[in-house]
Structures are given as structure tokens and as C-alpha cells.
Amino acid sequence: MKLIEFSFIIATINRVILCKRALDSIYTQSILTPFEVIVVDQSIDDKTKLLCQNYNNLIFIQNPEKGLSLSRNLGIKKASGRILIFVDDDGFLDPSYLKNLSRLLRKYPNCKGFAGIIYNIEDKKTFSRYHTKNNTSLTLLNYDKFLSSNIVLKKEIFNEIGMFDIDFGVGRKWGGSEDTDILIRGLLHKADLLYSSEIIVYHPKCNFSSFSFQQIFNKMYSYGLGRGALYKKYARILPHWAIIQLLLSFLKASLGLAISLIFFNRKGAIKNLGAIAGRARGFLTYSGADKSTFFSQKDNFL
Numbered sequence: 001m002k003l004i005e006f007s008f009i010i011a012t013i014n015r016v017i018l019c020k021r022a023l024d025s026i027y028t029q030s031i032l033t034p035f036e037v038i039v040v041d042q043s044i045d046d047k048t049k050l051l052c053q054n055y056n057n058l059i060f061i062q063n064p065e066k067g068l069s070l071s072r073n074l075g076i077k078k079a080s081g082r083i084l085i086f087v088d089d090d091g092f093l094d095p096s097y098l099k100n101l102s103r104l105l106r107k108y109p110n111c112k113g114f115a116g117i118i119y120n121i122e123d124k125k126t127f128s129r130y131h132t133k134n135n136t137s138l139t140l141l142n143y144d145k146f147l148s149s150n151i152v153l154k155k156e157i158f159n160e161i162g163m164f165d166i167d168f169g170v171g172r173k174w175g176g177s178e179d180t181d182i183l184i185r186g187l188l189h190k191a192d193l194l195y196s197s198e199i200i201v202y203h204p205k206c207n208f209s210s211f212s213f214q215q216i217f218n219k220m221y222s223y224g225l226g227r228g229a230l231y232k233k234y235a236r237i238l239p240h241w242a243i244i245q246l247l248l249s250f251l252k253a254s255l256g257l258a259i260s261l262i263f264f265n266r267k268g269a270i271k272n273l274g275a276i277a278g279r280a281r282g283f284l285t286y287s288g289a290d291k292s293t294f295f296s297q298k299d300n301f302l
Helices: 016-027 047-052 068-078 097-107 157-161 178-188 213-233 239-262 266-285
Strands: 006-012 035-041 058-062 083-088 113-120 135-137 150-154 193-203
Touching: 006 016, 006 068, 016 035, 016 047, 016 083, 035 047, 035 068, 047 058, 058 068, 068 083, 083 097, 083 193, 097 113, 097 193, 150 157, 150 178, 150 193, 157 178, 178 193, 178 213, 213 239, 213 266, 239 266
Parallel strands: 006 035, 006 083, 035 058, 113 193
Antiparallel strands: 083 150, 113 150, 135 193
């Protein structure tokens, strides 16, 4: 029996149709290599559980407690693979994903993790303006390339830096930046981490034009909470970086707000206002980490 090389981890909630698309993109990869899939389901019904019964080498975990980071941690602990690939339930992999990832692993054997490029499903444009077509080392200055919808980490790194912070991410108090948090902890441990446009994921575009004003504000406020809390979390251990990044984030959002007001773009104004309010509250109210407890989340499970 071949050892499992890759473990795909999908945290999902009430998205059985989209989850099927994500699963199918894994099981139809262009190369055959030993892998497993771990689905951590937070749904209130059994639809996803029934779906998962149609796939081989799939481990299903029911998690009644909400939270992206918590669910991913459950998947990490259950995983048998050496390489962990985190897949959003509403995204899907390019057919060449595993082939290109395997090539990167051979080319960069000392690399502890990768972030890949994300394209919008609707128009095939890049999901983020920070995603470029190249390979580059990840640093504290280009951390916005490391997005949760397309990250790969060697399982061993979690014994070095700890698990995902369960207070960050969708479904928890600080509604984002769980990805940036894990990246920063990796960088603080001198881990080699790489961004590569060779590993491709497709993800729905965030179409704010279809949202109400309240929905736009709530979404950006939640993400802003996570970003502000992240900067506060690192304000003691990386004070200059944290303050500069906080100020830059306020500057960008304030400029966006001003431009939106000038051009009477009400939804653009609400979007930037929500981000500003969330970041301010996140930074002012976060009190969860200091130097003495910074890596207290380490969990020896390998």
C-alpha cells in the first residue's frame, strides 16, 4: 500500500452543490498520486455527509461548532498526508494543480509551504490584485499574496508554529486574517514559504453590486475586525511592522472612501467605511496574545 502524500482539507457549511464541484476537481486531477480528502462539515443537515459517501479515500468529520480555523484544525489532526492542501468549499482546482504542485515540491524541497494564484470563476481575472504571474518568496511585505483559498503547507510546520488560531477566520470573533496569521508565524520561525502562479484555484468573484448596503458593511466590517486584530496581535513582537501596516491599511481605505464619495459610489463608500470601522475596532479591542503566550497553540500530533 502506497503512503499518502497529499491530504486535501475542505471545511464546509450548507453548500452541498458547491462542495461537490470542489470534490470533483480533486478527483479528476491530471496525475494519479496517493491522496485523501478530509471534509469537515458544519452543516445542519446530512446532505454533505450523503454526498461524501460517493467518494473513495474520503474522511468525513461532523463539526457542530462553527469556525473555519477550528474546522481546518480538525482536518489537520486527522490528516495522514505529508502535504496539506486547503480547499474552499465554493472554489475548485485547476486540472493541473497536483501536477504543478508536485513539480514545485521537487524544485523547492526545503520549502515548507506555498500560496497559489486565484482566478475568478466568472471572468477568469485574478481574484486579488496582489496575485501576479510569477514565483516569489513570501515575506512580511507581500503577505497579501497568501490567501486562504489556495494554500499548501507541509504537515510538519504545524508542530513548529502551532495550529490555526481558532479566534480568527469566518465564523469566529475576528472574521478574517487566519491565513496571514499562520504565514507570519511561519516566517517568524524562518520557514521558507513561496507564492507561485503555477498552482491555480478558481473562486467565485465577490460581487458587491448584488449586496445590500448592510450586507456590504457587515462583510467588510467582519474582515476588517480580523485585520485590525491581527495587527494588534503582532504589535508587541513586530511593533514597527504592525503599526506601519495598520496605518497603510487605514490610508488605502480612506482614499477609497474619498474617491467613492467624489464619484457618488455609495456602495464603494460603504465598503471602505466598513473596512475602516472593523480594523479600528479589531485593533482597539484585541487582547489575545503577548510574547510569553505567542506560540501556546502548538500541538504535537505528528
